[in-house]
Amino acid sequence: MADWTETYRPSTLSEVRGNDKARDAFREWAESWEDHQKAVILHGSPGVGKTSAAHALANDLGWPTIELNASDQRKADIVKRIAGEAAKSGTLTGGTAGRRLVILDEADNFHGNVDYGGSRAVTDVIKSANQPVVLIANEFYDMSQNLRNSCETVEFRDVSKRSIVPVLRDICRQEGIEFEAEALEAIAENTDGDLRSAVNDLQALAEREDRLTAEAVVTGERDRTKGIFDFLDEVIKEKGAQEALYASYEVDETPDDLINWIEDNVPKDFAGRELADAYSALARADRWLGRVRATQNYSYWRYAGDNMTAGVAAARREPKGGWTRYGPPSYWRKLGSSRGARDRRDYVAQKIAESGGVSMSSARREVLPYLAAMTHHCKNRELTVAMTARYELDAEHVAFVTGSGKDTNKVQDIVADAERLREEAAVESSGGAFEGARRTYAEEDPTAEKSASPDADTESMETDDDEQADASDSQSGLGDFM
Numbered sequence: 001m002a003d004w005t006e007t008y009r010p011s012t013l014s015e016v017r018g019n020d021k022a023r024d025a026f027r028e029w030a031e032s033w034e035d036h037q038k039a040v041i042l043h044g045s046p047g048v049g050k051t052s053a054a055h056a057l058a059n060d061l062g063w064p065t066i067e068l069n070a071s072d073q074r075k076a077d078i079v080k081r082i083a084g085e086a087a088k089s090g091t092l093t094g095g096t097a098g099r100r101l102v103i104l105d106e107a108d109n110f111h112g113n114v115d116y117g118g119s120r121a122v123t124d125v126i127k128s129a130n131q132p133v134v135l136i137a138n139e140f141y142d143m144s145q146n147l148r149n150s151c152e153t154v155e156f157r158d159v160s161k162r163s164i165v166p167v168l169r170d171i172c173r174q175e176g177i178e179f180e181a182e183a184l185e186a187i188a189e190n191t192d193g194d195l196r197s198a199v200n201d202l203q204a205l206a207e208r209e210d211r212l213t214a215e216a217v218v219t220g221e222r223d224r225t226k227g228i229f230d231f232l233d234e235v236i237k238e239k240g241a242q243e244a245l246y247a248s249y250e251v252d253e254t255p256d257d258l259i260n261w262i263e264d265n266v267p268k269d270f271a272g273r274e275l276a277d278a279y280s281a282l283a284r285a286d287r288w289l290g291r292v293r294a295t296q297n298y299s300y301w302r303y304a305g306d307n308m309t310a311g312v313a314a315a316r317r318e319p320k321g322g323w324t325r326y327g328p329p330s331y332w333r334k335l336g337s338s339r340g341a342r343d344r345r346d347y348v349a350q351k352i353a354e355s356g357g358v359s360m361s362s363a364r365r366e367v368l369p370y371l372a373a374m375t376h377h378c379k380n381r382e383l384t385v386a387m388t389a390r391y392e393l394d395a396e397h398v399a400f401v402t403g404s405g406k407d408t409n410k411v412q413d414i415v416a417d418a419e420r421l422r423e424e425a426a427v428e429s430s431g432g433a434f435e436g437a438r439r440t441y442a443e444e445d446p447t448a449e450k451s452a453s454p455d456a457d458t459e460s461m462e463t464d465d466d467e468q469a470d471a472s473d474s475q476s477g478l479g480d481f482m
Helices: 020-031 050-061 076-088 118-128 145-149 161-175 181-190 195-206 214-225 228-238 241-248 255-268 272-295 298-315 330-356 360-374 381-391 395-402 409-444 454-479
Strands: 039-043 065-069 101-105 133-137 151-155
Touching: 020 039, 020 050, 020 151, 039 050, 050 065, 050 101, 050 133, 118 133, 118 145, 145 151, 145 360, 161 181, 161 195, 181 195, 181 214, 228 241, 228 255, 228 298, 241 298, 255 272, 255 298, 272 298, 330 360, 330 381, 330 395, 360 395, 381 395, 381 409, 395 409
Parallel strands: 039 133, 039 151, 065 101, 101 133
Antiparallel strands: none
8 A cells, every 4th residue: 555645645745734834934934035045944743744845835836856864974075075966956857947956864963073064065065155045953953053053044844733634634635544533533633733644543543443433543543552562572582573564553653763772772682793683674674764764765664674673583593482571672762851951041142132131042152151151150240140130040950050959949049039030120110200290290290399498409319319229239249241
């Protein structure tokens, strides 16, 4: 059976579901490209339609496409040779004004030393390109700052349930599948905004059910998610090659996630030559997954699955017994930790940007490092309190900036003192506003009391100046950062 995500891929931009604003912004970028000649980054969660939108736009405008995948080809010389040449030359065979669309998928995978200058090469390519270039990324902030600043950006959000259900309904009608409305709603609910996963789940369910019911969706979900650890036992310890492959069909994991589970856990039972053979099979599986990402041809998943399951099982040279403590891939834990740190960093940067009237980029690059140095471990307590008050930070974000534990007494005390400082500043500001109103009233009312002597006027002015100085002193700590 053909892969439905390919069969029903949008052929025009108007068919892209669930991201109307992003779709319109993307079209506007393309239609005005001659004016700005900047590349664009389409970013958002996997499966929300970024790559489909790029190909649909090219189809609408009659632009041929050339696609490069960052996961497979990240060295500078490859990027410059393929993407660079494509971005600098038009086409004589079609396209408006000789245009072609250069698509760089998984552009957030340029990072670290493994790239051999790939990220810098991409930045150079888009700055010198005379063809439209689209960069597609799941994690926007994993891309280099220089690269982000060189492009326009369009965010694709998770597709809502009400946008996913009509897509599933249309596919069912075209495939002649009977269904309950509740079944489609359950599939849409379970995929958390990932339209591609919803279509894959629909196809998997339709292959084993004559009629789609809500009960079948719930039962299928329960059956698929119950056995990742049982599956690892079967692949690594118990089953032959063919049985291990069949076992993978009952596990609710994509091949990209499944290979991480196997890779992290197989060394707990394999050793020596069998471990080397198992890793060779996993390496072949990883190459097939790379081809899927490069071509968006999901039929290659079957070859990846063959190698990561049957290949690993075939590498076993002797029976394995006993109980093994399997665990989630360490790669996921590292990603989770990194994501949390990025979220905290961006929260603080946003507060700085809003308060100081600077960009998020400037806040992260030019302000936040100095705040961290000046308030390191809360040693300059007065300054740390003032910073916390000005940017309205909570304990979690004070801990991020200062490097202290968020549950420590000193961080908790700083947050409490900052709250009092903000309250005092608010009271003084409101008092000043009432005072200004009183003075205005006195000026407008000819019967208002006035001092009878010049000396009294002078004394009143001096008192006002002293009060203003005191108020200014009490708030000076809030202005030390910008």
